[in-house]
Amino acid sequence: MRKKSRKPAVLTWIIVAVIYAAVFAAEQLLPPSSMLFTVLKKGATYALVAVSMNLLNGFTGIFSLGQAGFMMIGAYVYAIFTIPAESRPVVYQYYDGGLIQFSLPVVVALVLAGLAAAFFAFLIGLPVLRLKSDYLAIATLGFAEIMRVLIQWNNMGPLTNGSNMLRLYPSFNDFNIRNANGEVTVYLSTLVPFLIAGVCIGLIVLLLNSGYGRALKSIRDDEIAAEAMGINLAHHKRLSFCISSFFAGVGGAMLAMYQTTVQAKFFTTAMTYEILLIVVIGGVGSVTGSVLSSFLFVAASEWWLRFLDEKQIIGSLEVPLLRNGFRLVVFSIIIMVVVLFFRKGIMGTRELPDLFREKRKEAVK
Amino acid sequence: MSEMSEMDIRTVPDMKTDGETVLQLDHLTMQFGGVIAVNDFSMHIDRGEIVALIGPNGAGKTTAFNCVTSVYQPTRGRILFHGKEIGSERMHRTPDRITALGIARTFQNIRLFSGMTVFDNIMTAMHLRRKSNLFTQVLHLNGEEERKNRETAWKLLETVGLTEAAEELATSLPYGKQRLLEIARALATEPTLLLLDEPAAGMNPQETDELGQFIVRIKNEFNLTVFMIEHHMNLVMDISDRIYVLDFGRPIANGTPEEVQQNPVVIAAYLGVEEE
Numbered sequence: 122m123r124k125k126s127r128k129p130a131v132l133t134w135i136i137v138a139v140i141y142a143a144v145f146a147a148e149q150l151l152p153p154s155s156m157l158f159t160v161l162k163k164g165a166t167y168a169l170v171a172v173s174m175n176l177l178n179g180f181t182g183i184f185s186l187g188q189a190g191f192m193m194i195g196a197y198v199y200a201i202f203t204i205p206a207e208s209r210p211v212v213y214q215y216y217d218g219g220l221i222q223f224s225l226p227v228v229v230a231l232v233l234a235g236l237a238a239a240f241f242a243f244l245i246g247l248p249v250l251r252l253k254s255d256y257l258a259i260a261t262l263g264f265a266e267i268m269r270v271l272i273q274w275n276n277m278g279p280l281t282n283g284s285n286m287l288r289l290y291p292s293f294n295d296f297n298i299r300n301a302n303g304e305v306t307v308y309l310s311t312l313v314p315f316l317i318a319g320v321c322i323g324l325i326v327l328l329l330n331s332g333y334g335r336a337l338k339s340i341r342d343d344e345i346a347a348e349a350m351g352i353n354l355a356h357h358k359r360l361s362f363c364i365s366s367f368f369a370g371v372g373g374a375m376l377a378m379y380q381t382t383v384q385a386k387f388f389t390t391a392m393t394y395e396i397l398l399i400v401v402i403g404g405v406g407s408v409t410g411s412v413l414s415s416f417l418f419v420a421a422s423e424w425w426l427r428f429l430d431e432k433q434i435i436g437s438l439e440v441p442l443l444r445n446g447f448r449l450v451v452f453s454i455i456i457m458v459v460v461l462f463f464r465k466g467i468m469g470t471r472e473l474p475d476l477f478r479e480k481r482k483e484a485v486k
Numbered sequence: 487m488s489e490m491s492e493m494d495i496r497t498v499p500d501m502k503t504d505g506e507t508v509l510q511l512d513h514l515t516m517q518f519g520g521v522i523a524v525n526d527f528s529m530h531i532d533r534g535e536i537v538a539l540i541g542p543n544g545a546g547k548t549t550a551f552n553c554v555t556s557v558y559q560p561t562r563g564r565i566l567f568h569g570k571e572i573g574s575e576r577m578h579r580t581p582d583r584i585t586a587l588g589i590a591r592t593f594q595n596i597r598l599f600s601g602m603t604v605f606d607n608i609m610t611a612m613h614l615r616r617k618s619n620l621f622t623q624v625l626h627l628n629g630e631e632e633r634k635n636r637e638t639a640w641k642l643l644e645t646v647g648l649t650e651a652a653e654e655l656a657t658s659l660p661y662g663k664q665r666l667l668e669i670a671r672a673l674a675t676e677p678t679l680l681l682l683d684e685p686a687a688g689m690n691p692q693e694t695d696e697l698g699q700f701i702v703r704i705k706n707e708f709n710l711t712v713f714m715i716e717h718h719m720n721l722v723m724d725i726s727d728r729i730y731v732l733d734f735g736r737p738i739a740n741g742t743p744e745e746v747q748q749n750p751v752v753i754a755a756y757l758g759v760e761e762e
Contacts, residue, residue: 324624331623332632335610339599346597349555351585351614351675360620406601470601 129474136473137319144315148308156424161311162293163423164416166375169318171399171411172325173368178397179406179470180329181361182341183250186258186393187242188369190265193388194241195234195370196377197272200287201280202230208289213282220279227291231317231374238370239363241268246362250355262390272385286384293378314375321368326408328364337361341406402459403466410468426451496751497526497736503728505532507569508679508711509554509589514563516549516735523549525735526563531679536705536712538722540746541732542755547715548594550732551681554713555591556584567679586614590677592668594684594715598656604667605652608639611674639674645704646670662693666700673708680705682714686721694718698725723747731755 144161151157170192177183202225204212213219225233249260271277273284281287296313297305328334336357339347348354377383399418403410429448433440459466509531516524524546531537539547552558554565556572556579565573567587572579599607612635618628626632643649646666651659656667665685672680685701686694698721705712716722722729723743731739731746733755739746746752 327626328624331626332609332613332616332618332628332635333620333623335602335606336613338602338606339610342599342601343597345557346593346599347610348581349585349591349593349597350611350671351582352610353580353582355580 126478129477132477133474141312141315141319145312148311153305153308153310158311160416160420160424162314162379163376164419165311165314165318166372166379167396167399167419168412168415169321169375170369170372171396171403171415172322172408173365173372174396175400175403175405175408175411176325176329176337176368177361177365178400179404179411180334180341181337181358181365182344183358183361184254184258185261185362185365186390186397187245187261187265187366188396189388189390189392190261190268191238191242191366191369192373192376192392193265193268193272193385194238195373196383196388197281197287197373197385198237198370199230199234199374200290200377200383202233203227203290204287205289212287212289213279215285216278216282219282231371234374235367235370238373239367242363242366243359246359250358250362262393265388265390265393269385269388281385284385286382287377288382291378292381294381314379317371317375321371322408322412325364325368329408333357333360398456401466402456404468404470405466406470407466407468407472409471409473410466413467422448422452496738498739498751500528500530500737501740503530503532505535507531508533508535508567509713510566510569511550511554512564512566514550514553514565515561516546516553516558517561522735524553524560524732527732527735527737528563529730529737529740531711531713533711534705534709535727536701536714536725538726538729539713539715539732540717540719540722540729541738545732546735547732548683549735551591551683551713551715554584554681555589556581582614585675585677588676588678589681590672590675590679591681592665592672592683592685594687596661596664596668598664598667598671600655600657602656603653604648604656604659605639605643607656607667607671608642608674609635611671612639614675642670642674645673645707646700661688665689665697669700669704673704677710679711679713682712682716684715684717686716686718689718691720694721697721701725 147157170188174185174188177185201221205224206222209222210218245261245264249257249264252260272281275283277283293310293314296309298307298309300306329337336347336352339350339352340354340357344354373388380387395418399414400411402418403412403414426448429443429451430445431443433443507530511527511529514524514527515522527546527550529537539550541547549558553560553573559578560573560575562575564571567589571577572584572587599610602610616623616628616631616635618631622628640649640652643652646669648659648663648667648670651663656664659667665687669682669685682701686697689697701712701714702725704710726743728741729743729746730737731749731752738755739749739752741749
């Protein structure tokens with residue numbers, strides 16, 4: 122049997138290590154208010170969510186649009202279980218300090234956030250995964266909307282704080298190490314989200330490279346053949362759905378940490394579309410692509426294209442069209458261009474190590 | 487056109503043989519709305535046999551295959567595998583469970599996993615027989631199993647002569663080789679009964695000849711029983727032990743290649759009866 126070259130894997134590890142080192146170094150050297158860190162934190166969060174969506178849409182071939190719903194469950198579970206007991210009366214001011222009167226460590230709450238999302242995925246997966254393509258998308262979209270309304274329901278108040286926001290739980294900034302005077306000695310507020318996302322994406326990559334990953338890809342490629350090769354469709358689809366939702370839940374918890382407040386009305390369908398967009402731009406079926414395009418997307422929307430929303434005056438001339446909301450118009454145009462001319466996205470189905478390999482023969486079709 | 491209508495076709499009963507029956511169809515009927523695709527079809531296959539199912543286009547051959555593999559649930563009748571019922575109007579099993587019992591198949595219109603390499607196509611078919619669970623697989627703690635599977639997959643590629651193309655995308659292979667890969671992939675599920683749906687479709691006479699020898703070879707090497715649908719009569723006559731003929735869903739003849747070849751009903755079904 123031929124042996125595979127180890128060079129691509131080694132190079133990939135080096136690149137990942139360099140990125141992490143660079144993030145750590147930048148954080149110590151640049152002012153923490155730099156826009157770069159906003160982009161990196163939100164980018165890492167979106168990267169995880171996009172990869173989890175890609176696991177479902179790109180690798181298993183299940184077109185689900187429930188991502189924002191599962192993120193919301195994750196965000197709420199994280200926030201509910203980590204608000205310090207002494208802050209609860211302030212947060213739950215309309216509900217007598219709320220139902221839960223203890224708080225869990227951050228890591229435990231993160232896992233719990235994922236498990237809660239996966240549990241809901243399991244429940245709705247039972248009926249919904251029997252549906253195909255568009256119908257499944259509509260059903261999952263509906264689920265996300267129902268959850269959003271349910272969480273804001275007044276009777277849920279003692280648990281979810283109704284339509285009021287949850288706050289005062291540990292956020293990314295709480296990961297910075299401070300000395301006795303409260304001054305930050307080591308900045309970790311960007312590295313920690315990178316680590317959480319890195320571990321989760323690493324697990325997804327391990328899954329994709331295992332026998333189960335092959336089984337999921339075979340379902341994407343040809344359901345009938347996969348079933349004929351002994352792959353239990355219902356079981357594997359449910360598995361993929363739950364795992365994807367687990368990581369969407371963790372991603373939701375990260376988003377909660379990034380934003381420092383959680384409110385159900387924030388997790389709209391538009392958020393799911395944003396993530397879908399990231400997946401499509403990055404390449405449906407490429408983890409690397411999803412990660413890359415998450416950072417590009419967040420950088421563009423939060424930073425590089427911000428100027429489109431404000432009046433710009435060059436010399437004595439006011440640039441036409443620029444006003445609040447124009448950014449979204451430009452964004453839509455970019456999307457259309459990508460979908461029309463770069464349908465495979467940035468990476469197609471290739472991954473980072475593939476870039477160091479000799480080219481494979483393309484399919485003749 | 488044939489003057490013979492559906493009404494004139496007589497169902498020919500199955501003939502007993504001496505061997506150990508592996509697969510048995512017992513008065514199998516498959517109806518789609520008003521269309522009876524398979525009509526009261528009884529047949530059996532003994533261990534180690536190569537049995538061919540032939541008939542004009544639309545005779546119901548692939549439907550019969552789909553009933554055996556549980557893609558369809560038969561309207562009436564039973565399917566028995568080693569004497570145990572695996573399909574009937576009451577039973578609804580998903581096809582993967584039939585594969586788990588040891589029945590593997592190929593498809594008339596090739597169905598390879600297009601986004602995967604040749605090697606991964608075969609590895610995927612071994613997923614079924616793995617003992618390791620999700621946890622050990624994700625953490626790659628099943629090294630020994632993975633190594634064994636890779637060896638087996640490599641041997642299967644050697645069997646079909648595709649080792650050179652192992653890392654290429656399955657769909658980049660020429661047509662004939664895709665058919666061989668499909669057979670190799672089916673073998674990777676460790677079947678005892680192999681169903682081949684038109685394995686020689688699209689092959690030239692020389693390739694068809696080689697395919698015939700190949701089928702006999704793997705049958706012996708892997709201790710298989712083979713049930714195949716085929717249109718290439720040379721191949722069918724060369725390697726089959728027995729043949730069943732379907733026409734308009736009904737079994738119109740069965741027997742050894744010689745018997746079937748000389749059967750006037752079969753000739754009529756294929757060529758049409760002379761018009762008055």
